[in-house]
Amino acid sequence: MTSRVLRRGGWNAVGIVLFVVMVFPVFWMISTAFKTDDQINSLTPTWFSATPTLRHFGDAIHTPFFWTDVKNSLIIGSSSSRSR
Amino acid sequence: MRVSGSVRILVTSGLVLVWAMPQVVAVQVWYWMTNFQNGVVNYVLTELHVGNYFQHDWYATTFSQLGLVTALIVWGALPFVAITIYAALSQVPGELVEAAEIDGARPWRVFLDVTLPILRPVLLILTSLSILWDFGVFTQPYLLIGQAHLNPSNYLMGIYLFEEGYLKADYGRGAAISILMLLLVAAMSVFYVRRMVKIGDVD
Numbered sequence: 001m002t003s004r005v006l007r008r009g010g011w012n013a014v015g016i017v018l019f020v021v022m023v024f025p026v027f028w029m030i031s032t033a034f035k036t037d038d039q040i041n042s043l044t045p046t047w048f049s050a051t052p053t054l055r056h057f058g059d060a061i062h063t064p065f066f067w068t069d070v071k072n073s074l075i076i077g078s079s080s081s082r083s084r
Numbered sequence: 085m086r087v088s089g090s091v092r093i094l095v096t097s098g099l100v101l102v103w104a105m106p107q108v109v110a111v112q113v114w115y116w117m118t119n120f121q122n123g124v125v126n127y128v129l130t131e132l133h134v135g136n137y138f139q140h141d142w143y144a145t146t147f148s149q150l151g152l153v154t155a156l157i158v159w160g161a162l163p164f165v166a167i168t169i170y171a172a173l174s175q176v177p178g179e180l181v182e183a184a185e186i187d188g189a190r191p192w193r194v195f196l197d198v199t200l201p202i203l204r205p206v207l208l209i210l211t212s213l214s215i216l217w218d219f220g221v222f223t224q225p226y227l228l229i230g231q232a233h234l235n236p237s238n239y240l241m242g243i244y245l246f247e248e249g250y251l252k253a254d255y256g257r258g259a260a261i262s263i264l265m266l267l268l269v270a271a272m273s274v275f276y277v278r279r280m281v282k283i284g285d286v287d
Contacts, residue, residue: 007086008086008087008088011086011087011091012087012088012091014087015087015091015092015094015095016091016094018095018098019091019094019095019098022095022098022099022102022159022162022163023098023101023102024117025102025105025110025113025114025117025159026098026101026102026105026113028113028116028117028124029105029109029113032113032116040122041122042122043121043122044127045122045124045127
């Protein structure tokens with residue numbers, strides 16, 4: 001029974017390592033979005049910003065063509081369905 | 085089946101997140117992560133004592149450039165493959181595995197003689213689809229290696245085609261490259277397609 005528990009623990013560890021490696025780019029995208037420019041360009045990476053900012057979201061949305069682009073993507077996306 | 089339910093849900097949702105990431109977004113994030121000055125990959129590898137990767141330039145050699153592109157494509161393709169195989173595995177009848185175990189088959193033999201034959205059609209489809217999709221891959225290498233570093237020694241077929249048929253507007257050569265690509269893909273997948281047709285005959 002103990003060896004079974006140990007084996008399950010081993011596979012769980014493999015699963016968690018796989019999860020961390022696979023998800024890291026997704027996490028990095030999210031974490032970067034909330035960092036200040038200084039934190040992004042720093043030589044020592046910041047994992048979670050202590051001073052999260054929404055400025056980048058504001059910048060992204062407040063371009064004159066943002067909603068046109070959203071509309072275009074929605075039209076194309078809803079008229080075709082591709083998995084990749 | 086071998087991991088706890090919570091770990092399974094964690095890994096599956098992680099894979100779906102990766103799957104949901106658009107290609108351009110994925111390339112951009114990978115590009116930040118592998119930046120030679122403040123890329124987090126260099127930092128983590130150095131901190132984990134894998135070696136001294138301080139200001140290591142991943143885009144310096146063709147080998148390293150193509151290695152990165154390979155890693156990116158495998159990372160992006162893994163969720164679909166893993167989730168499909170997982171779904172196929174859950175279709176393996178438990179009674180068959182149990183019967184083989186009662187007959188004294190060791191786990192490895194159960195896998196080879198019971199699980200694998202049931203998985204075979206799915207594996208064949210996955211292999212041929214992966215060849216079809218990834219042979220003509222363009223977005224990832226073109227954006228990740230980038231205009232600055234692209235040169236004929238690190239072209240893939242898709243980039244060569246883009247360069248000749250699109251940028252140089254050489255329609256004749258573009259058409260010829262397209263047909264050659266098609267023939268190569270067909271030649272590579274013919275083996276798998278034949279196997280699939282054979283499996284279909286048996287059923």
